[in-house]
Amino acid sequence: MKKIKLAVVPGDGIGVEVVPHALKVLDTVAEMHGGLSFEYEHFDYGCDYYLKHGDMMAADGMDRLRESDSVFLGAVGDASKVPDHISLWGLLLKIRREFELEINVRPAKVFKGIQSPLRNPKDFDLVVVRENSEGEYSSVGGRMYHGDNEIAIQNNVFSKRATKQAMVHAFKLAQSRRRHVTSATKSNGIFHSMPFWDEVFKETAAGYKDIDTVSQHIDALAATFVTHPERYDVIVASNLFGDVLTDIGAGIMGSIGIAPSANLNLNGRHPSMFEPVHGSAPDIVGKGVANPIGQIWTAKLLLDHHGEEEMGSLLLDTMEQVTADGFLTPDVGGDRQTDDVVDELIRRLKT
Amino acid sequence: MKKIKLAVVPGDGIGVEVVPHALKVLDTVAEMHGGLSFEYEHFDYGCDYYLKHGDMMAADGMDRLRESDSVFLGAVGDASKVPDHISLWGLLLKIRREFELEINVRPAKVFKGIQSPLRNPKDFDLVVVRENSEGEYSSVGGRMYHGDNEIAIQNNVFSKRATKQAMVHAFKLAQSRRRHVTSATKSNGIFHSMPFWDEVFKETAAGYKDIDTVSQHIDALAATFVTHPERYDVIVASNLFGDVLTDIGAGIMGSIGIAPSANLNLNGRHPSMFEPVHGSAPDIVGKGVANPIGQIWTAKLLLDHHGEEEMGSLLLDTMEQVTADGFLTPDVGGDRQTDDVVDELIRRLKT
Ligand SMILES: CC(C)[C@H](C(=O)O)[C@@H](O)C(=O)O
Ligand SMILES: CC(C)[C@H](C(=O)O)[C@@H](O)C(=O)O
Numbered sequence: 001m002k003k004i005k006l007a008v009v010p011g012d013g014i015g016v017e018v019v020p021h022a023l024k025v026l027d028t029v030a031e032m033h034g035g036l037s038f039e040y041e042h043f044d045y046g047c048d049y050y051l052k053h054g055d056m057m058a059a060d061g062m063d064r065l066r067e068s069d070s071v072f073l074g075a076v077g078d079a080s081k082v083p084d085h086i087s088l089w090g091l092l093l094k095i096r097r098e099f100e101l102e103i104n105v106r107p108a109k110v111f112k113g114i115q116s117p118l119r120n121p122k123d124f125d126l127v128v129v130r131e132n133s134e135g136e137y138s139s140v141g142g143r144m145y146h147g148d149n150e151i152a153i154q155n156n157v158f159s160k161r162a163t164k165q166a167m168v169h170a171f172k173l174a175q176s177r178r179r180h181v182t183s184a185t186k187s188n189g190i191f192h193s194m195p196f197w198d199e200v201f202k203e204t205a206a207g208y209k210d211i212d213t214v215s216q217h218i219d220a221l222a223a224t225f226v227t228h229p230e231r232y233d234v235i236v237a238s239n240l241f242g243d244v245l246t247d248i249g250a251g252i253m254g255s256i257g258i259a260p261s262a263n264l265n266l267n268g269r270h271p272s273m274f275e276p277v278h279g280s281a282p283d284i285v286g287k288g289v290a291n292p293i294g295q296i297w298t299a300k301l302l303l304d305h306h307g308e309e310e311m312g313s314l315l316l317d318t319m320e321q322v323t324a325d326g327f328l329t330p331d332v333g334g335d336r337q338t339d340d341v342v343d344e345l346i347r348r349l350k351t
Numbered sequence: 352m353k354k355i356k357l358a359v360v361p362g363d364g365i366g367v368e369v370v371p372h373a374l375k376v377l378d379t380v381a382e383m384h385g386g387l388s389f390e391y392e393h394f395d396y397g398c399d400y401y402l403k404h405g406d407m408m409a410a411d412g413m414d415r416l417r418e419s420d421s422v423f424l425g426a427v428g429d430a431s432k433v434p435d436h437i438s439l440w441g442l443l444l445k446i447r448r449e450f451e452l453e454i455n456v457r458p459a460k461v462f463k464g465i466q467s468p469l470r471n472p473k474d475f476d477l478v479v480v481r482e483n484s485e486g487e488y489s490s491v492g493g494r495m496y497h498g499d500n501e502i503a504i505q506n507n508v509f510s511k512r513a514t515k516q517a518m519v520h521a522f523k524l525a526q527s528r529r530r531h532v533t534s535a536t537k538s539n540g541i542f543h544s545m546p547f548w549d550e551v552f553k554e555t556a557a558g559y560k561d562i563d564t565v566s567q568h569i570d571a572l573a574a575t576f577v578t579h580p581e582r583y584d585v586i587v588a589s590n591l592f593g594d595v596l597t598d599i600g601a602g603i604m605g606s607i608g609i610a611p612s613a614n615l616n617l618n619g620r621h622p623s624m625f626e627p628v629h630g631s632a633p634d635i636v637g638k639g640v641a642n643p644i645g646q647i648w649t650a651k652l653l654l655d656h657h658g659e660e661e662m663g664s665l666l667l668d669t670m671e672q673v674t675a676d677g678f679l680t681p682d683v684g685g686d687r688q689t690d691d692v693v694d695e696l697i698r699r700l701k702t
Binding site for chain 1: 428434436444490498507543548569578591599602603
């Protein structure tokens with residue numbers, strides 16, 4: 001019997017609502033599989049934990065999470081309780097950094113049964129590979145002077161190692177897809193980091209002659225995501241550019257509540273972490289209407305990661321049949337509760 | 352007779368095609384007005400100039416441009432001739448910096464007769480006020496080590512002065528519109544500059560109690576531009592965030608070829624500069640199909656800036672009648688040439 005040990009961190013807001021649903025789905029998948037089981041350890045880290053303990057996680061929190069095969073996370077942050085830069089850098093971004101989750105993989109595609117806000121969404125199916133450890137997300141920098149003369153300096157730090165690693169990941173992924181990689185750049189406006197990014201892209205591309213490449217500035221790229229998303233296969237992007245593109249990707253799918261992500265550790269020293277793209281959505285907490293798809297699609301990425309691609313595909317295909325048949329939460333134009341959607345998914349998986 | 356002296360810089364690619372059309376339109380407006388005339392001085396600065404002279408503009412170029420009341424620019428850059436970071440920092444960004452054009456104003460709205468890629472584009476009408484002088488566009492930083500260990504450091508520099516100035520401009524603009532300002536932030540991921548940005552926004556907002564405000568992270572904001580653009584009135588954004596948002600704004604209007612911009616000097620020491628959002632579009636040069644609307648709408652912003660709001664409105668309204676009647680270039684789904692559209696506009700202005 002293959003056992004996958006998950007550290008479960010529901011986090012804040014709707015994270016706490018959708019994660020248990022996704023675990024029920026994972027258990028159903030395991031049952032169907034026969035040879036697979038999940039073991040869960042739950043951690044109540046998040047903003048409420050902070051209000052009680054003055055920290056987003058326990059002092060030995062990282063060590064305990066490290067004992068798992070993967071971390072399964074809901075959502076982190078609730079600005080009404082804890083300022084975002086504290087909650088995020090104390091939990092979500094801390095895990096990404098300390099577990100060296102240097103790659104963030106985020107697919108977007110036309111999801112059956114869910115209407116895109118685009119008039120004519122050609123059958124797009126793309127994946128953003130986001131550098132997930134450095135770049136614009138950096139604690140290097142600071143502030144100087146007070147009052148009217150104050151200045152803030154933010155350092156973006158790009159290393160050849162992490163940049164190239166993200167690009168190599170994108171090229172390898174493209175080899176199993178439509179063999180096209182787009183590099184998100186801004187070398188016409190951003191002086192040092194982006195020309196560097198372009199050079200590394202060119203150098204990396206030279207090793208993958210079988211892959212077509214194009215570099216596009218982030219502004220034009222963001223606009224083309226809206227006008228012609230079908231043009232993209234794999235996109236490699238810096239931390240910030242990837243962040244923005246993947247939210248647009250979620251937008252053109254019809255809801256941020258659908259989009260999944262995998263934060264991958266590549267050096268084998270720490271577990272990887274799986275979390276949906278959406279946040280904690282304090283505005284809809286407690287109403288039972290959170291869209292569970294983001295968390296469930298994220299579970300599919302987790303299955304893939306642990307070599308269970310077949311179960312992963314079955315899970316996502318069944319999910320799409322459920323939405324195609326109209327089981328939709330309000331964010332995607334339906335009137336179903338989170339429960340209804342998940343129950344229907346589980347019912348279909350079981351039959 | 353009121354005379355406006357324009358320094359005309361068509362620049363590269365389709366800039367050279369659309370600028371003369373826009374000047375014809377301006378002359379038509381002046382004729383109709385009776386009391387207004389334009390005087391043009393043409394400058395052939397751009398990538399071809401660089402290939403001949405090793406520089407994007409003449410040594411005394413800035414001084415000569417400074418003699419004008421406003422600069423009217425087409426597009427700059429053609430990577431097949433000159434690397435972008437050289438052409439842009441040698442002309443477009445140089446003018447923005449040295450003429451202290453610290454504010455970039457970019458409207459976006461449903462344009463009559465032009466189909467939005469959005470399925471259901473509620474009647475959106477928004478303006479992005481972009482900080483145009485600092486932030487992520489900075490030459491501060493550099494690179495270290497060679498080969499596998501190379502790192503690039505890019506400094507983003509935010510001053511209280513320029514940040515606040517952009518925000519004040521946004522609040523004042525909102526007072527003449529729907530009294531709502533959205534601040535584009537990313538204080539949950541970007542450690543120093545964006546929390547600073549938020550503080551300045553809060554402080555500025557305190558002086559405008561009549562204006563509703565909201566702060567939204569750039570990723571969610573970019574996605575909401577696609578799903579609910581009608582929620583926005585005025586958005587204030589950093590240099591990079593404004594860059595990305597305004598291309599998405601162009602995207603949801605139906606074409607980057609439509610979007611205009613005004614680069615404003617606020618201290619009275621230099622001329623302001625007016626340029627469309629689109630680039631030089633080398634792929635369609637010479638085909639006579641460039642969309643002239645971006646440059647013409649930009650001319651409208653120039654008229655507004657020089658106190659001729661009435662003529663400005665007339666120009667834009669007439670332009671929208673022309674598109675509503677189907678005079679459309681290929682980028683917006685038509686089969687008209689640039690000429691046809693402009694001739695029809697001029698014909699209607701004259702009758
Ligand atoms: C060409 C480029 C440097 C420029 C910018 O990034 O500002 C353009 O995208 C714009 O928006 O005017
Ligand atoms: C919450 C925030 C720090 C995070 C990010 O910017 O990475 C989120 O937007 C994401 O995309 O996972």
